[in-house]
Amino acid sequence: xxxxxxxxxxxxxxxxxxxxxxxxxxxxxxxxxxxxxxxxxxxxxxxxxxxxxxxxxxxxxxxxxxxxxxxxxxxxxxxxxxxxxxxxxxxxxxxxxxxxxxxxxxxxxxxxxxxxxxxxxxxxxxxxxxxxxxxxxxxxxxxxxxxxxxxxxxxxxxxxxxxxxxxxxxxxxxxxxxxxxxxxxxxxxxxxxxxxxxxxxxxxxxxxxxxxxxxxxxxxxxxxxxxxxxxxxxxxxxxxxxxxxxxxxxxxxxxxxxxxxxxxxxxxxxxxxxxxxxxxxxxxxxxxxxxxxxxxxxxxxxxxxxxxxxxxxxxxxxxxxxxxxxxxxxxxxxxxxxxxxxxxxxxxxxxxxxxxxxxxxxxxxxxxxxxxxxxxxxxxxxxxxxxxxxxxxxxxxxxxxxxxxxxxxxxxxxxxxxxxxxxxxxxxxxxxxxxxxxxxxxxxxxxxxxxxxxxxxxxxxxxxxxxxxxxxxxxxxxxxxxxxxxxxxxxxxxxxxxxxxxxxxxxxxxxxxxxxxxxxxxxxxxxxxxxxxxxxxxxxxxxxxxxxxxxxxxxxxxxxxxxxxxxxxxxxxxxxxxxxxxxxxxxxxxxxxxxxxxxxxxxxxxxxxxx
RNA sequence: GCCCCUAUAGUUUAACGGAUAGAAUGCUGGCCUCCGAAGCCGGUGAUCUGCGUUCGAAUCGCAGUAGGGGCGCCA
Numbered sequence: 001x002x003x004x005x006x007x008x009x010x011x012x013x014x015x016x017x018x019x020x021x022x023x024x025x026x027x028x029x030x031x032x033x034x035x036x037x038x039x040x041x042x043x044x045x046x047x048x049x050x051x052x053x054x055x056x057x058x059x060x061x062x063x064x065x066x067x068x069x070x071x072x073x074x075x076x077x078x079x080x081x082x083x084x085x086x087x088x089x090x091x092x093x094x095x096x097x098x099x100x101x102x103x104x105x106x107x108x109x110x111x112x113x114x115x116x117x118x119x120x121x122x123x124x125x126x127x128x129x130x131x132x133x134x135x136x137x138x139x140x141x142x143x144x145x146x147x148x149x150x151x152x153x154x155x156x157x158x159x160x161x162x163x164x165x166x167x168x169x170x171x172x173x174x175x176x177x178x179x180x181x182x183x184x185x186x187x188x189x190x191x192x193x194x195x196x197x198x199x200x201x202x203x204x205x206x207x208x209x210x211x212x213x214x215x216x217x218x219x220x221x222x223x224x225x226x227x228x229x230x231x232x233x234x235x236x237x238x239x240x241x242x243x244x245x246x247x248x249x250x251x252x253x254x255x256x257x258x259x260x261x262x263x264x265x266x267x268x269x270x271x272x273x274x275x276x277x278x279x280x281x282x283x284x285x286x287x288x289x290x291x292x293x294x295x296x297x298x299x300x301x302x303x304x305x306x307x308x309x310x311x312x313x314x315x316x317x318x319x320x321x322x323x324x325x326x327x328x329x330x331x332x333x334x335x336x337x338x339x340x341x342x343x344x345x346x347x348x349x350x351x352x353x354x355x356x357x358x359x360x361x362x363x364x365x366x367x368x369x370x371x372x373x374x375x376x377x378x379x380x381x382x383x384x385x386x387x388x389x390x391x392x393x394x395x396x397x398x399x400x401x402x403x404x405x406x407x408x409x410x411x412x413x414x415x416x417x418x419x420x421x422x423x424x425x426x427x428x429x430x431x432x433x434x435x436x437x438x439x440x441x442x443x444x445x446x447x448x449x450x451x452x453x454x455x456x457x458x459x460x461x462x463x464x465x466x467x468x469x470x471x472x473x474x475x476x477x478x479x480x481x482x483x484x485x486x487x488x489x490x491x492x493x494x495x496x497x498x499x500x501x502x503x504x505x506x507x508x509x510x511x512x513x514x515x516x517x518x519x520x521x522x523x524x525x526x527x528x529x530x531x532x533x534x535x536x537x538x539x540x541x542x543x544x545x546x547x548x549x550x551x552x553x554x555x556x557x558x559x560x561x562x563x564x565x566x567x568x569x570x571x572x573x574x575x576x577x578x579x580x581x582x583x584x585x586x587x588x589x590x591x592x593x594x595x596x597x598x599x600x601x602x603x604x605x606x607x608x609x610x611x
Numbered sequence: 612g613c614c615c616c617u618a619u620a621g622u623u624u625a626a627c628g629g630a631u632a633g634a635a636u637g638c639u640g641g642c643c644u645c646c647g648a649a650g651c652c653g654g655u656g657a658u659c660u661g662c663g664u665u666c667g668a669a670u671c672g673c674a675g676u677a678g679g680g681g682c683g684c685c686a
Binding site for chain 1: 623626629630632634635636642647652660678679681686
């Protein structure tokens with residue numbers, strides 16, 4: 001779909017190219033949406049030409065301006081210093097409004113792309129409830145996945161479940177010891193038990209038992225293995241109940257135990273064929289399989305070599321990760337078997353790797369995005385580097401570490417062991433959000449409708465608070481900021497959307513075909529709103545290409561702000577509004593509503609009709 | 612020792628090397644006999660320091676300062 005923005009820009013580029021005597025390509029890249037009140041489209045082509053011909057850009061701009069040809073969309077062109085500013089005509093806005101009001105849910109969507117993008121998140125240990133920090137990862141992953149889908153990519157959402165780690169072994173030990181305790185949710189119960197066990201393992205005797213249990217779990221054969229797997233799956237199901245409240249979904253879970261059973265040995269054999277991956281026979285990494293990192297970036301490090309297989313024959317995280325990444329890119333012949341895991345509220349089935357089941361289409365992607373904390377930058381880099389050493393340069397290039405900073409508490413960090421997550425779980429945050437939203441909801445609403453709206457507002461507000469800022473910024477958790485219902489927030493955008501919905505609802509008497517008006521003279525707010533709405537496809541494309549949901553959030557706040565300004569300055573249904581203005585404005589409201597709804601949908605915030 | 616991230620109004624933040632650094636919040640003064648005030652309009656107030664590159668720097672380079680993280684056979 002080619003939006004009006006593209007059409008406009010290429011039309012203007014043509015005019016500029018003809019007037020300036022340059023390539024249309026160059027004219028197009030010189031165009032931008034100016035910030036302030038400098039016209040509607042501006043070109044900085046004069047700078048380029050001035051550089052090339054060593055002349056004064058101001059004069060060049062004036063010269064180009066004088067030669068700009070006529071176009072029905074262009075009201076006039078004006079030179080402001082070295083800039084060339086184009087003002088758009090009412091004819092353009094009329095066509096824009098008409099075109100946009102006819103758009104549907106697909107407005108701004110990219111055309112279907114070939115290949116597959118795999119995104120993994122949030123890979124939380126299956127022995128505790130998600131806290132706010134986990135939620136940032138999950139919402140970032142989900143938002144990026146949605147943006148990529150919106151941009152036309154074929155996206156596969158994976159979650160990696162570490163069912164063989166020391167943490168999980170401790171939890172299994174605790175669960176077998178304490179049994180099923182009385183808690184509202186299974187993950188919360190395990191989290192509590194884990195805090196207890198973490199204290200108990202300070203006793204050497206208990207620690208010994210946990211070690212033995214871990215070894216047993218890795219063996220994968222005993223009855224306790226099945227019990228452990230069952231506990232882990234129940235925990236993930238409980239965690240996902242939380243995820244669903246926030247609109248976070250997955251396609252497939254990959255369990256570490258299945259990685260070890262199904263693909264590990266083939267992956268290891270493949271690694272061993274590479275000359276940079278060596279079996280050390282002396283030195284501090286004696287008897288380990290080591291990836292020898294070389295190149296400038298690794299110079300000066302205390303120890304650039306990365307152990308993949310320990311001297312006792314077990315694999316390190318990085319070792320497993322490289323092999324898993326090989327599988328993600330379809331480099332291994334070994335296949336997982338899959339079974340049903342859960343039916344999600346979005347209607348989609350979520351699968352899991354399993355000892356029993358059937359082969360499916362998962363994996364084998366052209367691009368892999370791993371949503372992992374900043375602190376793991378080095379091991380992620382090592383994985384990409386090993387890919388390069390193996391001759392998978394393209395795959396190394398397409399291995400994206402989508403890194404983010406953690407959410408902290410004013411007093412310090414979250415610790416599963418110490419239980420500092422208590423009081424800050426995703427569930428508690430959501431409940432508090434619902435409570436605050438419900439307080440503000442329009443008095444006419446009751447019961448189920450009210451509950452649904454409060455949930456949508458809470459989920460939107462929290463998502464916005466966690467993905468609305470650059471992932472590289474640390475967040476110090478604050479209840480009021482995370483649950484803000486006004487200003488820079490999802491509810492602000494949702495409110496603008498609900499306003500549009502109400503206007504259109506009340507205007508049902510006016511048939512849509514009457515909205516088109518000839519020779520209407522658009523006011524400033526109407527123009528600004530339409531221009532901004534037109535930008536959605538462009539912004540969504542940019543945000544998804546850069547994996548930056550905050551770019552889209554920022555845009556949506558701007559668009560909502562324009563709608564509110566328009567709303568305040570340009571009444572639609574008031575008695576004294578001339579018929580023609582009412583019709584034109586209804587069309588604008590429809591256009592704005594579509595852009596708001598599509599933009600919100602692209603990052604996973606529900607565009608509700610009332611609130 | 613080496614590497615990575617961060618530094619913008621009191622606070623939280625945005626800004627493909629481009630025009631007057633944009634918002635939010637706070638404080639402050641206005642706007643509902645209402646198309647929804649979860650809103651709108653006005654006032655207040657910011658690029659860590661120095662040097663450089665450039666017609667032009669919050670943005671790029673170098674050198675600092677401050678905070679965080681990493682360079683484990685840990686997880």
